[in-house]
Amino acid sequence: MALNVPGLIAVIIFYTMTLLTGLWAAWKAKRSEKNKKGTEVAIVGGRNLNMVVGLFTTTATWVGGAYINGTAEIVYLPSRGLAWVHAPLGFAATFILGALFFVKPMRSKNYVTMMDPLQETFGDMMGSILFIPPLLGDIFWFASILASLGATVRVILDVQGYIAIIISACTVILYTLLGGLYSVAYTDVIQLLFMMVSLWICVPFALLNSASENIAYTAVNEVFQEPWIGSIETKYIGRWVDDLAYLSLGGIAWQIYFQRVLAASTSKQAIVTSYLSGALSAVLGIPSILIGAVAASTDWNQTSYGLPSPYERNESNMILPLVLQYLCPTYVSVAGLGAIAAAVMSSADSSLLSASSMFAYNIYKKMLRKKASDREVLCVMRLSMVLLGSAGMGLAFLSNSVYDLWFLSGELVYALLFPQLCCALFLPSTNTYGSMAGFFLGFVLRLLAGENSLKIPPLLHYPGCIIVNEIYVQLFPFKTFTMLVSLMTIIVTSYLAQFFFMKKILPIQWDVCKVFSKELSHPSPHELQELEGLKNT
Incomplete structure (x- = not known):
């Protein structure tokens, strides 16, 4: 397999567009700093994010590379199937529950980060301990989505995955460091639009490939492997419910969610944006489900990939890029790569901003240097972006399973932080x-x-x-x-x-x-x- 030059050029163009958008948003943020504190602009966008941008940035944050790759992987796996795909339903539930119960309490006191009510209720020292789960969660999230991009680039462009990981991480760190939430939000708009169009372009080509059986038939009939619709055995019901509850409730206690909630112009706008984001994030899982179904319905011996199958080669975690590469024309697979790159960057920048915001504002300013100037806090925030981004990039090289790392990223937040947040907001x-x-x-x-x-x-x-x-x-x-x-x-x-x-x-x-x-x-x-x-x- 030779280097895919047209694909490489397309990816470079996309990265350049994203970086330029981020730099423009950074300039916009600088103009806003004249009337407001720099930290407030960087963390919550001056609290004037409009509904359209808010909808796109909230949705793009959840619909990352791990989401679209992991969903396709679970549908494809013979032991799982569609019945075990929790993410679209779980994420929709997250936004609905957040809008119903958490938006108003968080906005009523003009909090800056999710850690504010925790420090207010339990004290600064306990707040610093409670900072550990979301910090680990954001780093794992950052690593998992970079790893998914590396796997995709390796398959489609025949370029070493670590190159894509390094370039993506550096690009994200640069524009997030310069523009804060403004850069993250406006690049999310570009990235989400690109991802929606690109993934849906790929689906018809994959469905109509001659190597694939009709997915409606293979959903309930065993052809090349078990039916991709999947099933839930009685003994696994407890685990199935556990995973769904984990995604639905655990997704609330994240700074990346409340950062958008607190950045909206009004509480009503934040609530409406949350509802719409839930619906849109669920819909955006459909292309990945269809691609996973196609993979399960494909006779890989009829493709240049050959046998054994991806499952037998332990390459199930790369099933989405494999479908794009071997079941779609070259120009279509390049579009799919762009979609994954867009999904990765839209989530990576959010997790980076989330962790650095909480560290600079809640740990450094509120505990270590209470008299720190606004400029000093911004410098600490930017330095922490570089350090945390580098840590996440290093972990991305070590990841073996996209879905495992993605699931692990939120378990501590669900088990430890979610009950703390509920008590801080509803049981003072x-x-x-x-x-x-x-x-x-x-x-x-x-x-x-x-x-x-x-x-x-x-x-x-x-x-x-x-x-x-x-x-x-x-x-x-x-x-x-x-x-x-x-x-x-x-x-x-x-x-x-x-x-x-x-x-x-x-x-x-x-x-x-x-x-x-x-x-x-x-x-x-x-x-x-x-x-x-x-x-x-």
Whole structure:
């Protein structure tokens, strides 16, 4: 296979367009800084993002390279199929639940980041600990989507994947560093439009290829492999529900979502944008589903790819670029590569901005340097973009499975951060002691459940834990169980701490987090009345 020169030229043109758009948006951001704080412009776009741009940037953030590659991979896998594709439905549920319950509480106090209510409720120190899950989540997300691009470029252009990873990461870091949310949002518009058009162009060519059987027939009939519609055995229902709940609820507690919510001009606009983004992100999963179905319906021996099949070669994670390369004309496969590149960059810039925003604003400014100037915070934010982007790029070279890395990126956020955010927004009586107990118990439970992608065997075998191909599989919905245990621990421990300290069962000197010390040092109205009576006597 020779270097695909036309494809390489097309990719260079696309990257140039994206970079120029990002630089133009950075110039626009500079103009906005004249009337507003630079950090506010960089993090939440000056809170004046219009609905169209908001819709595109919110959708593009979720519809990344891992989303379109991973969806096609799951549909293609003989052991999974369409029945196990959770992402389109889960992401739609994320936006709907976010609009219903989380947008108004977050906007009512003009928060800048998702960490603000957590620090407000549980204190700065606990807030810094709670920063760890979303930081890891953003780095894993960044790595997974870069890895998906590297795999695609290697297949279609016959160029080493690490070259695409490095160029993509550097491009994203540059325009995000210069323009903040403005650059991210406006490049997302270009990227999402390009992705929608390109992927849908590829679908008809793949469906009509002579090497592929009719996907309506192979959906329910075994031809080259098991039916791609898939099935859910009774014993796997718990795991299926767990994965869906994880995507639906775990997707809320991300800075990349609230960054768009807080950047909208009004609360109503933020709510409407969230609903529309949910619908659009689900629709954009359809091309990947169709491509995965085509792959499962293809006699690969009739293509230049030959046998054994991608599944037998352990190349299922590259099934989308393989379909583009071997079942579509060259110019069409190039368009598909552009779609994947667009999807990757639209999510990569968001995760990079998310992590750096929280570090600069919530850790550096609120904890390490409370008197830091606006300019200083911006410099720290830009430096953290370079460091975090480099870390994510390094991880991208080590990834083996796009879908595993994508799923792993949000598990800690779901199990540990989501219950904390719910308590901070809806149960303000919860306190630091509850937060600490919930976090560490949830972390221990998740660790004991094991993680196959990191080769960590489970020490805690939940009901229905089985061994498949020498790998432990937890059939019990342990992720949701861990989240619920963490939530209940926060509530119960907070109540007990308040009861023991306020009733003076525990000495106030033991209040090391200073949660109740201030409250007890100021007499209540009833106590003041008693003191006044003693004084008069």
